[in-house]
Amino acid sequence: MLAATIALVLLIGAFHPRFLEAGQLASILNNAAYIGILACGLAFLLAMRELDLSVGSVYALTALACAMLVQEGVNPWLAAALAIVVGGLLGLVNALLIQYAGLPSIVATLATLAMYRGLTLALSEGTQVLGPPLESSFAQVVSAQFLGIPVPGWTLIVVASVLTVVLRATPFGYRVRSIGSNPDAAAFSGIPVGKVRMQAFVLTGVLGGLAGVLTIGYLGAADPNTGTGYELQAIAAAVIGGTSLAGGRATIVGAALGAILLGVVGSGLAYFSVPINWNQFALGAVILGAVSLDSFVRRRRRQSRAAGGLRL
Template sequence: MTHAANRSRSLGMLRDQLGVVVVLVILVAAVGIAQPNFLRTSNLLSTVQGSVYVGLMAAGMVFALAMREVDLSVGGTYALTVVVGAVLIRDGFSPWVAMLVILALAALLGAGNGVVTTYLQLPSFIVTLASSLLFRGVALAMANGKQISGLPQDHPFFAVLGGNVAGVPASIWILLIATVVLAVLFAKTRFGARVRAVGSNPDAARFSGLPIARTRILALGLSGLMAGVAGVLGLAFYTAGDPTIGGGYELTAIAACIIGGTPLAGGRGSVPGAVIGNLILSTVAASLVFFQVPINWTTFATGAVILIAVAFDSVLRRRGFSWFRRQNSGRTE
């Protein structure tokens, strides 16, 4: 790839993230002006911490969407891993062992979705919708439809992963680390390039000999793994296994990805953009509490903000593209 092409892709990534950053800053400032208590450090940290679980799912979902796939099972995976971890700890296993089991299980479940999608040639939408129901059904059966409590909350697992580090919830630090790692994986590695190539033009990728099946399985496996990381942090924070947890998280994660610059058409994406997009949705939800908006209007308000954010981001990107095209008119690669 030439220097000009690299520069074009880098500027494109910056444009993808500029819109959501501007929207987030304006949103936080507007709410803070109307409700100064919203800007308290404790409230901002609480809002970000509440966004961690979906944020991790959105970061993994970028890889699936960039391949023109979709993973509707992350919410079910999240619920199942929380329940499995709680059952293992309740039955005497070390929480650290339970954590490893959770992560391995989540990655296998995601990869299993990829295997079924690839080798049975079924749409990932249908496969992951079905597996989400399966995972939730297993979680409900394992928990007998009840919350699993009575876990040893004094164990370091809960104190470390469910506590604070340097005054900031550990889950936020983990989200930041995961965002950096996955952003590099998506933008700077051969695997990320394959994901983008398959999403851009599957036929061309097939003719060029790219391992499409393996790439799809790994991408969906990564999506499942990130739901498992969310499950570990959810178990550590809530210190219980709730089989009903995570309902609707998959749709919120997809919305966050789209807001953050990852289109359903595939071929490109932004891990930081997806995480910031989810922060926008979390900020909206938190601000509604301060404005005492009736719960019946919460979903309506969130949907309206999604439309406004996507439209605003789209306008910024079109203007940025026009500027870039003017700046580079007449140049050759």
Template sequence: MSTDSTSTAAPTAGAPTQQSPAGGDRPGRRAGVLRRALQAPAASVVLATVLLVGIVGAAHPTFLKPNQLLDILQASTYVGLLAVGMSYLVAMREIDLSVGSQFGLCLIATGLLISHGVNTWLAAGIGVAAGAVLGLVNAAVVTYIRIPTIVATLATLSVFRGLAIALTGGQQVVGLTVENSFFTVLGGEVGGLPVSVIVLVVVALVLWVVLHHTPFGYRVLAIGSNPEAAAFAGISVARVRMQVLVLVGALAGVGGCLGLAYFTSGDPTIGTGFELQAIAAAVIGGTPLRGGTATVIGAVCGAILLNVVASGLTYFSIPANWSAFATGLVILVAVGVDSLVRRRREAAIRH
């Protein structure tokens, strides 16, 4: 009897021992956190970006200079803002092909207003509002003419670009007063970071919260998951689509104002091709074209990755004409890897 009582008091060999609350299984907890981080939708694009920066930097150390890296972030701002809005649209199974033209037209409109004596900050506000109006035009065409968004925006791509060229007569908008606070503030730096980069980070964080923690974000994802079920549940698909298109236009307006403040001049052809880069950035960042989910932070990382690719090509003396080829290749690889990972995950769930 005494032997039995003693054996019950002592732990048996190989039995798990209770961890103290203070100690815990710290290595296991850290491994779990790392595993969850690697499984995040934006993890692959972040790792790819870091790896690519390391490869280019190893061959050309000047690529790793802070000024060069800041230039890449600065160049990523405009496509990044468009990609954030595009991630909302792609999550709804929609695509806006006119965002590059919206960006250019808003930049030109703001520059023309400033050149005609309008207060710079008022002109900037009008530029952002103009972007929202352009988005509303797209929404009206889609809603009332009842044609797919991709077809409607393919038409307005040319309409908005042609309007920008017509307003300027095909000439650049120059001669702006760059000593104005609009240019020194929005085109300047805070703590060594370009203001435009800070704006991009703030916008991305706000829209991430909106997407994942508000009823509006829930409706966007619900429509992308199953439009018929969302409509049956009482969600107005047309209204939400209109709101998202207006949001995308407003982001194009913000990007246009930041671009004007940085470049201090306006070219009516600026932003050409931004629409494809924005779509690519959203997809590379982890927003699948099938809809139902979106990665806002991943879209920003995707825009940075595309600019790292473009900048890296110049360091290896590869002609700029190959930039589009490299971008397309990156998209194919990213979509292919995402498809492979998704199929394996679904197979694991079935088994």
């Protein structure tokens, strides 16, 4: 996955050396950070056979919440923290709908996708709301660069690293994958399936809030239409990264890299002067290609393993 991303970067760079300039790459990483952070949360949900379609709306609503709090005179840092809490609460609403109304997650979050977006539009009256002023310490920190990489990029790196440890080395991560692998066996092994699901949805909401707060700090204003369609890009990133839609398997680093790969493709297309209206099509083709390749490789591997371990 990492190799594929680097290879693509180098390939584009071979034709257009300007693509390899640090500023350009850093800007790609920065743009990919928001979807990447969302994709990390989705990787957890997909690993337990759940889905959250509302992440893009949570992202927009928390950005707006942060901006509105700042407008009310709340300290930007506090506003950001509260907005992240709002993200967690929005995730909790998703979880409660799924848990107590018994809705499948795709249905519940399809509804909240529209509702959260609608709330964003209603509260903002359809216009941009200014966030923390550029000279505030919050905006300064978020738009700062460190080793050439802007803070949102670093946030993605930190989030992906921490969540990788959570997925690979904590009971929570094992529980998530257990449930995805065989939900009945998980319940009959003492795993509190409902509670774990709730935790995963809250986590996804918190990550949505984090991404929303970063965007408001970086851009300085909340657009009520921001993040439209991010849910699908985030799912695509997770799947490209190697998370299985059938559950049981996930990679957080893969999800982050998947988002970066999508970013690379998106800006690479501009260098090859592909008309902007073909962008969507090209992105779809990349997703299809990456996923087919992955599925092909996995099938081959399974066949060779099946030959080794005879089962009658």
